Ligand SMILES: CC(=O)N[C@H]1[C@@H](OP(=O)(O)OP(=O)(O)OC[C@H]2O[C@@H](n3ccc(=O)[nH]c3=O)[C@H](O)[C@@H]2O)O[C@H](CO)[C@@H](O)[C@@H]1O[C@H](C)C(=O)N[C@@H](C)C(=O)N[C@H](CCC(=O)N[C@@H](CCC[C@@H](N)C(=O)O)C(=O)O)C(=O)O
């Protein structure tokens with residue numbers, strides 16, 4: 441096979457892409473990626489035995505008619521994805537930002553799907569491997585493709601844009617997430633704005649939040665469509681209520697969501713604005729948003745043993761922690777319990793940021809605060825009403841000993857690595 445177009449011909453004959461022999465679909469093309477534990481090259485034979493059409497490897501010693509030897513398997517996957525993107529030539533909307541990418545993507549998908557054929561990134565497949573896989577799952581029959589883009593360092597969004605070549609883009613926010621790799625909040629703004637840079641250079645359209653001054657400054661001079669509470673916005677959406685769920689008003693239409701937290705207002709507004717820009721009927725937008733229920737530990741409301749739990753344990757960083765604490769404060773209930781786990785990838789300000797979160801808990805007047813993880817544990821002793829544990833399982837044991845220590849409603853939030861959802865077993 442000489443070049444990417446030859447490989448592409450094979451892709452068109454195949455049943456899709458596979459990167460894991462344990463989940464191999466017959467007639468797919470196996471890409472032998474390298475991971476932390478294994479070298480995918482070692483599974484190429486197994487892939488072919490199990491019915492793969494072809495294996496793409498970068499181990500030069502593997503000579504076989506059913507194998508394509510390339511310089512770098514990952515790079516080839518990305519090149520194939522970009523080649524495919526060019527062939528299908530559908531409008532692509534990219535969504536990035538520090539918080540709310542997945543929620544916004546899902547809302548936009550629901551809204552656009554009311555009137556168009558749309559596909560979006562599945563789950564959280566948003567990185568240098570996930571974005572190519574997402575693109576390769578799109579077809580020319582689609583009216584739109586939605587690509588979520590995640591990053592934890594500079595130039596990553598630029599690289600994902602070069603692969604996906606989006607025509608439209610939306611940045612949810614610039615927040616204090618992945619500070620370690622981005623080099624502080626200025627680094628986050630620069631890194632996420634690589635999406636704007638791409639759109640500006642390629643005559644794309646920027647959807648932006650009219651209430652965010654940084655976004656206004658960066659987008660206003662370019663091809664754009666603005667969304668926000670301000671009357672100047674191309675699409676004006678007003679926050680009416682946050683209790684128990686976010687309710688908004690758009691063009692005399694009241695939309696009652698099943699989402700908690702005022703932070704979700706922005707995510708909902710974006711889906712309304714993007715829907716309206718593409719001409720989706722207002723009633724259809726309302727229906728799509730009102731039917732959307734959050735899942736996978738992203739601000740889920742769960743009732744268990746008579747307790748009301750706000751399970752927000754999918755991830756955490758200073759911006760989303762603060763936003764959720766403020767929303768939890770607004771929730772009904774006199775004896776709330778706050779259960780927090782460490783925030784990862786914060787970098788040099790980690791101690792300060794963990795301290796600041798506990799300080800915010802004091803300021804908001806929470807009395808029953810339990811925290812776990814090395815970082816929170818270190819600063820917990822400086823606060824009278826905070827009990828700190830080194831690990832999630834230590835905290836779990838403490839709760840198990842006497843469940844009456846936990847009054848409802850309960851907030852549970854921490855970084856993915858803390859696996860705070862396991863606390864649910866003892867609540
Ligand atoms: C390469 C790969 O697919 N890795 C996945 C694998 O991880 P691991 O390192 O353990 O790989 P292995 O060493 O086990 O195996 C190597 C390859 O061999 C295959 N293989 C192995 C055994 C076998 O019997 N047969 C085989 O074929 C194997 O399938 C490998 O291909 O397994 C992990 C657990 O399931 C996966 O987590 C891992 O996936 C990696 C991390 C990945 O990047 N997956 C993408 C598809 C993806 O999009 N994943 C997202 C995570 C996105 C994310 O975190 N985004 C961040 C921002 C992005 C930061 C970016 N710089 C980054 O670092 O990613 C965000 O904040 O949103 C997801 O899964 O949710």
Ligand SMILES: Nc1ncnc2c1ncn2[C@@H]1O[C@H](COP(=O)(O)OP(=O)(O)OP(=O)(O)O)[C@@H](O)[C@H]1O
Pocket residue numbers: 537538539540541542543544564590612613703704706707737738739752754755759760763764
């Ligand atoms: N607009 C927002 N502003 C601040 N925090 C938010 C916002 N939207 C969601 N969050 C918080 O972020 C959590 C994760 O939401 P979501 O998965 O949509 O974000 P994400 O950016 O896709 O994260 P990841 O990249 O890790 O998948 C939510 O449970 C909530 O706590």
Ligand SMILES: C[C@@H](N)C(=O)N[C@H](C)C(=O)O
Pocket residue numbers: 618754755756757783784785854855856857
């Ligand atoms: C889950 C992953 N995409 C992420 O957001 N990680 C941060 C550091 C977290 O787990 O909170």
